[in-house]
Amino acid sequence: MAKDKYRDGRYAEARDTAEVTDDAEVVGMDRRELIKYLTESNKKLARQERQLAALAEQRRSEPDKIELIIDCLSAEKRIVDELSDNMVATVDTGDMRIANEIKTRMMPHLKRYNSLVEEYRAKTGGALTPASYSIPDDIIAKREYAVLPLLTYTTQPADDEYDDGSSTHSVAIMSAKEFAKYTAESERAMAPVRSKLENTVKKMSASDGQEKAILILTALSLEKQLIDSDIELVGASVKSTSPRDVQDAKRRLNADAKEYNSLVDEYEKLTGGKLTRASETLAQDVAAGREYDLLPTISYTVNDTANGDTEEEKYKNAKKNIQNAADNEKKVALTALEAKINEQANKDLSVLTKHADFKVSMLESERDIARYRFGMAPKASKKRKKEIEKEIAAIKRTHREALRYEESDNKRYYAVVKNDPDTMKVAKKRADRDKIASLRGRMIALLNQRDEINGKLMSIYTGSEINNDGSSVNQAWRRIKNEAAERAVKKDKKLAKKVARLPATPAEKQSIYNIMNKKLDAVSTLALCEHRLRKEKLSRAEARELREDIARQRKIMKQCDSDVNWRAEQIKKRGAKKGGAGWVVGFIVILLLVLGAGAAFLWFFGQDLLSGLGL
Amino acid sequence: MAKNKSARLADTKVVKGRSSRAEELELERLEIKREMEKIMAQYAKITGLSELGSRRYKVGKAPNDYRSEE
Numbered sequence: 001m002a003k004d005k006y007r008d009g010r011y012a013e014a015r016d017t018a019e020v021t022d023d024a025e026v027v028g029m030d031r032r033e034l035i036k037y038l039t040e041s042n043k044k045l046a047r048q049e050r051q052l053a054a055l056a057e058q059r060r061s062e063p064d065k066i067e068l069i070i071d072c073l074s075a076e077k078r079i080v081d082e083l084s085d086n087m088v089a090t091v092d093t094g095d096m097r098i099a100n101e102i103k104t105r106m107m108p109h110l111k112r113y114n115s116l117v118e119e120y121r122a123k124t125g126g127a128l129t130p131a132s133y134s135i136p137d138d139i140i141a142k143r144e145y146a147v148l149p150l151l152t153y154t155t156q157p158a159d160d161e162y163d164d165g166s167s168t169h170s171v172a173i174m175s176a177k178e179f180a181k182y183t184a185e186s187e188r189a190m191a192p193v194r195s196k197l198e199n200t201v202k203k204m205s206a207s208d209g210q211e212k213a214i215l216i217l218t219a220l221s222l223e224k225q226l227i228d229s230d231i232e233l234v235g236a237s238v239k240s241t242s243p244r245d246v247q248d249a250k251r252r253l254n255a256d257a258k259e260y261n262s263l264v265d266e267y268e269k270l271t272g273g274k275l276t277r278a279s280e281t282l283a284q285d286v287a288a289g290r291e292y293d294l295l296p297t298i299s300y301t302v303n304d305t306a307n308g309d310t311e312e313e314k315y316k317n318a319k320k321n322i323q324n325a326a327d328n329e330k331k332v333a334l335t336a337l338e339a340k341i342n343e344q345a346n347k348d349l350s351v352l353t354k355h356a357d358f359k360v361s362m363l364e365s366e367r368d369i370a371r372y373r374f375g376m377a378p379k380a381s382k383k384r385k386k387e388i389e390k391e392i393a394a395i396k397r398t399h400r401e402a403l404r405y406e407e408s409d410n411k412r413y414y415a416v417v418k419n420d421p422d423t424m425k426v427a428k429k430r431a432d433r434d435k436i437a438s439l440r441g442r443m444i445a446l447l448n449q450r451d452e453i454n455g456k457l458m459s460i461y462t463g464s465e466i467n468n469d470g471s472s473v474n475q476a477w478r479r480i481k482n483e484a485a486e487r488a489v490k491k492d493k494k495l496a497k498k499v500a501r502l503p504a505t506p507a508e509k510q511s512i513y514n515i516m517n518k519k520l521d522a523v524s525t526l527a528l529c530e531h532r533l534r535k536e537k538l539s540r541a542e543a544r545e546l547r548e549d550i551a552r553q554r555k556i557m558k559q560c561d562s563d564v565n566w567r568a569e570q571i572k573k574r575g576a577k578k579g580g581a582g583w584v585v586g587f588i589v590i591l592l593l594v595l596g597a598g599a600a601f602l603w604f605f606g607q608d609l610l611s612g613l614g615l
Numbered sequence: 616m617a618k619n620k621s622a623r624l625a626d627t628k629v630v631k632g633r634s635s636r637a638e639e640l641e642l643e644r645l646e647i648k649r650e651m652e653k654i655m656a657q658y659a660k661i662t663g664l665s666e667l668g669s670r671r672y673k674v675g676k677a678p679n680d681y682r683s684e685e
Contacts, residue, residue, distance in 0.1 A: 352679065355637075362625045402679035405671075409679065412667045413651055416658055424662065432661055439658050443651060450647045453640050460637045481624070522622035529627065545628040556622045 026089040034093050041086050048079050050476065067177060069120050073128070074176060076113040077148040078244060080106060080131065084147070087139045096140070103136035110135065113148065179245050182236055190229050197222040216267045220275070223260045224295050227278060228335070230256050234286040235343065250283040257282050260295070294336055341417060344451045345410045351454045352406055354461035356399035361477075363388050363395075368478050372485040372520055374496050375513025416443045477528055484527030488520050495564070502568060503575040512567050519560035526553035641681035649674045 029037060052075040059068045083106045090099045113131040120128055129149045132138075138145035197219055204215040230253035237249035257278035264275045276296055279285070285292040367388040370381055421436040499512050529550045533543065624630060652674050659668025674680060 355641075355681075358637075362630070365624050398678050402677075405677050405679040409648075409670070412655060412670075415664075415667055416655070419662075435661055436658065439654050439661070443654050443658075446647050446651050446654070450644060450651075453644050453647070457637060457640050457644070460633050460640070518622050521624075525622055525624050525627060528624065529629070532629075542629060542632075545632055549627040549629055552620070552628070553622060556620050559620075 026085045027092040029089055029093060031093055031095070034089055034095070037089060038086060038098070041082060045079060045082055048075065048082065050479075051075055052079065064123070066120070066124060069116055069123070071177060073113060073116050073120070076109050076116065077150075080109050080113065080135070080148055083109070084135060084139060084145065087136060091140055091142060099136075099140055103140070106136050107133070176245065179237060183233060183245075183249075186229055186233055190226055193222050193225050193229075197226070213267060213271050216263055216270070220260065220263050220267070223256060223263060226256045227253065227260060227282075227295060231282075231286050231292075231339075232342075234283060235346075238287055246287055250287055253283040253286070294332055294339070296332055337417070341414045344447060344454075345407075345414065347451060347454050347458065348410060349403055349406055351457045351461070352399065352402050354458060356395050356402075358461045359395050360392050363392050365478060365481060367392075368482050369485055369521065369524060372482075372489045372524075373513075374489075374492070374499075374516045374520070375510050413443060413447060416440055417447065477531075480531050481524040481528050485520055485524040488523040492516055492519075499564075499568065502571050504571045508567075508571065512564055515560050515563045515567070519557050519564075522553040522556040522560065526550060526557070529553065645675060645681050648680065 026037070052072065055068060055072050055075055059065070059072060062068060083102055087099050087102045087106070090096075090102060110131045110133055117128045117130045120126060131148055132146040135145050200215055200219045200222060204212055204219060207215055230249065234246070234249040234253050237245040257280075260278045264277050267273065267275055276293075278295055279293055282292055367385055370384050370388070373381055417440060419436075419440070421433045421440060424433070424436065496513070496516065499509055499516075502509065502512075504512075529546050532538070533546045533550065538546065652670060655670075656668045659665050671677070672680070675682065
C-alpha cells in the first residue's frame with residue numbers, strides 16, 4: 001500500500017488485491033457462439049480503449065496526478081482481463097490462430113501497464129504488482145495465469161476540504177474510483193457480519209436438532225444483512241461510469257442470495273417449516289431499477305418442549321409471535337420506504353448531473369469544431385476556446401453547488417415522509433396528527449410526481465443509453481464530428497487558397513470563409529446525424545426528426561457551395577469590369593493628351609506655319 | 616442564400632426538440648417544488664420543526680432551481 005501526498009495536501013492510498021481466475025463463464029462455447037461472443041467483446045473493447053484514450057489525454061494535461069495513473073492502470077487491467085477472457089474462450093474451442101492474434105493485441109497493453117507501474121513507483125515510491133508477460137502463453141498452454149490485481153485507491157481531502165460530515169452524501173454519478181471507495185467502505189462495514197456468519201456456519205455443521213435450526217435462522221439473519229448491503233451496492237454501481245462495476249456487484253449479490261437460499265433449503269429439510277426464498281432475479285431487478293421483494297427480517301421464539309409449556313406460556317409465546325410478526329412487517333415496510341426514498345433522491349440528483357452534462361456536451365462540441373475554421377485568425381479561435389473553457393468550468397461549479405442545495409432540499413422533503421404522524425412527539429393533538437398526515441400524503445404524491453418527471457428528463461438527457469454511460473457516448477459523437485470536419489477541411493483547402501487569391505477586400509473574403517465554415521458545421525452535423533440514424537435505437541419521432549435534420553444539412557451544404565461560387569464569380573466579374581473601365585479611361589486620357597498636344601503645337605507654331613504657307 | 620439557417624448541432628431539430636421538451640418538464644418540476652415548499656412551510660408551522668420550513672433561497676432563485684433564461 002502506498003500513501004502519497006499531493007501538492008495540494010490531499011492524500012491517495014492505492015492498493016492492489018490479488019484476483020483469481022474464473023473462466024467458467026467463457027468456456028464450453030461452440031465456434032458460432034465464440035464468434036458471437038468475440039464480436040460483442042470487440043465492441044466492449046473498443047469502448048474500453050476509448051475510455052483509456054480519454055484518460056491518457058487527461059494525463060497529458062495533468063501528468064503529476066497520481067489518481068490518473070491508477071485510473072489508467074485500472075483501464076489497462078480491464079482491457080487485459082477482457083482479452084484474457086477472449087483468449088481462454090478461443091483456446092477452449094481450439095482456434096489457435098485467433099488466440100495468437102489476441103496475444104499480439106494484448107502485449108502492448110501489458111507493456112504499457114508495466115511502464116505505468118514503474119511510473120507510479122518513481123513518483124510515489126509505492127510498489128504495485130507488475131503484469132506478467134507470460135499471461136498469453138500461460139493461457140495458450142492452459143496453465144493457471146496471473147490475473148492482474150484489482151486496483152483500488154482512496155483519496156483523502158486536505159484538512160481544509162473536510163466537510164462537517166453531518167449528512168449522508170448520495171452521489172449522483174460515480175467515477176470508477178469513487179465506486180471503488182464506496183465498495184471498500186461497504187466491505188469494511190460488513191466485515192464483522194461476514195466473520196459472524198462464518199462462525200455460525202461452522203457451529204451449524206457441528207450441531208443438530210433445534211440448536212441447528214436456531215443457528216440456521218441466525219445465519220439467515222446475518223446473510224440477509226449482507227444481501228441488504230449488496231442491494232445498496234448494486235444500486236450504487238448503476239451510477240458508476242464503469243459497466244464492469246455493475247457486473248461485479250451483481251455477481252456478489254447473486255452469490256449471497258444463493259447462499260441464503262441454500263440455508264433456507266437446509267432449514268426446511270430440518271424442520272419442515274417454510275421460509276421466504278431470495279428471488280433468483282433479485283440482482284437483475286435491482287440493477288434495472290425494477291420493483292423487487294425485500295427479504296423479511298427473521299425472528300424466532302424458543303419453545304421448551306422438554307418441560308411442556310403451560311397454557312399461559314403458550315399464550316405468551318403466541319402473543320410474542322404476533323408482536324414479532326407485526327414488528328417484522330413494520331421493519332420491512334420501513335426498509336422498503338427507505339430504499340424507495342434513496343432511489344428517488346438519487347434519481348433526482350442524477351437529473352441535475354445529466355442536465356449539466358447535456359449543456360457541457362454542447363459546448364465541448366463547439367470547442368472541438370472551433371479548431372476547424374477557415375479564415376478565422378488563430379488568436380480569435382484560441383480566444384473562443386478559452387471562453388468555452390470558462391463557460392464549462394462555470395457550469396461545473398454551479399452544478400456542484402446545485403447538487404449540494406438539492407441534497408439539502410431532499411433531506412427536508414423526505415423527512416416529512418419518514419416522520420410517522422402517529423408516533424411523532426410533536427403531534428399531541430389528534431387534529432394536528434390528522435393535518436400532518438394529510439400534508440405527508442400530499443408531499444408523497446408530489447414527490448412521486450417529481451420522480452415521474454425525473455424519469456422522463458433522464459431519458460431526454462441521456463438519449464437512448466441505458467447504462468448512464470453518457471460521457472463515452474459523448475466522446476464517440478465528438479470523434480465522429482471531428483473526423484468529418486477534418487475531412488471537409490482537407491477537401492476545401494484548395495478552395496480556401498483560391499478565395500485568398502481573389503481580388504477582394506478582407507471583409508469580403510471573410511464573408512466567403514464564413515459560408516465555408518457553415519458548410520463545415522453542416523458536414524460534421526450531418527455525419528453525426530447519419531451515424532445516429534444508422535446505429536442507435538431511436539423512437540419513431542426522434543428518427544423522423546433526425547431524417548429531417550439530415551435533409552436540412554444537405555440542403556445547407558448545397559446552398560453554401562452555390563453561395564461561395566456565386567460570390568467568387570461576382571468578385572471576379574467586378575475585377576474584370578474594373579479592368580475594362582481602366583482601358584476606356586486610359587484611352588480617353590491618351591486621346592485628350594494627343595488633342596492637347598496638337599492644340600499646343602498649333603498655338604506655338606500656328607503663325608509661322610501660316611506665313612510659311614504664304615497665307 | 617442560407618443566411619438564417621444554422622448548421623450547428625445545437626440548432627438541429629433533434630437537439631432543439633429535446634431541449635424544448637426538457638424545458639417544459641423542468642418548468643413543471645419547478646412548479647412541483649413550489650408546491651412542496653408551501654407544504655413544508657405549513658408542516659414546519661404545525662410541527663414546530665422550523666428547520667424543515669427554512670430555505671435559503673426563494674423557489675426559482677437557488678442554484679438547484681431551473682431557470683429558463685440559462
